[in-house]
Amino acid sequence: MDHTEEVRAVGEVIDRLVGRFPDLPRDHIAAVVEAAHLELEGNPVRDFVPVLVEHTAKQRLKQEATAAPVFTDAALGDARGHDDADAVELDPMEIERQARERESGFLFGDLGGGPS
Structure with missing residues (x-):
């Protein structure tokens, strides 16, 4: 980095x-x-x-x-009409992984060879 x-x-x-x-x-x-x-x-x-x-x-x-709790998309299901949503806190490592995943792709220099 x-x-x-x-x-x-x-x-x-x-x-x-x-x-x-x-x-x-x-x-x-x-x-x-x-x-x-x-x-x-x-x-x-x-x-x-x-x-x-x-x-x-x-x-x-x-x-x-x-x-204040941090919710995942699954936990927001209640707001979308699902009754069985539980609050799930995201791990900082998962947040970082998701950020890197959003920034990967052809526009960001990834030539499609898999994880960097």
């Missing part, structure tokens, strides 16, 4: 946590995320930094506020 991708991913972490912790100010959440990001500075392997930052920041923010 290059620096630009890492900065973008950390920005997405802030956006997700703002939705997850609506009672906390965005500036405070951004400060917590940036502090967690700085703690990982200097580590040579950068691929998992956004996931680790999100995990650390989420743990710190949970101590401060009540989190």
Whole structure:
């Protein structure tokens, strides 16, 4: 993961946590995320930094506020008229995988050879 991708991913972490912790100010959440990001500075392997930052920041923010649940498409079934929907929280690794999946394809340099 290059620096630009890492900065973008950390920005997405802030956006997700703002939705997850609506009672906390965005500036405070951004400060917590940036502090967690700085703690990982200097580590040579950068691929998992956004996931680790999100995990650390989420743990710190949970101590401060009540989190709003994050729902998957299956959990939103109730809003679509299905009665058996249960709230399912997405794992940060799954969120990152889905983001990478959305960004793959011919327009993004994937030549169709499978996962990169």
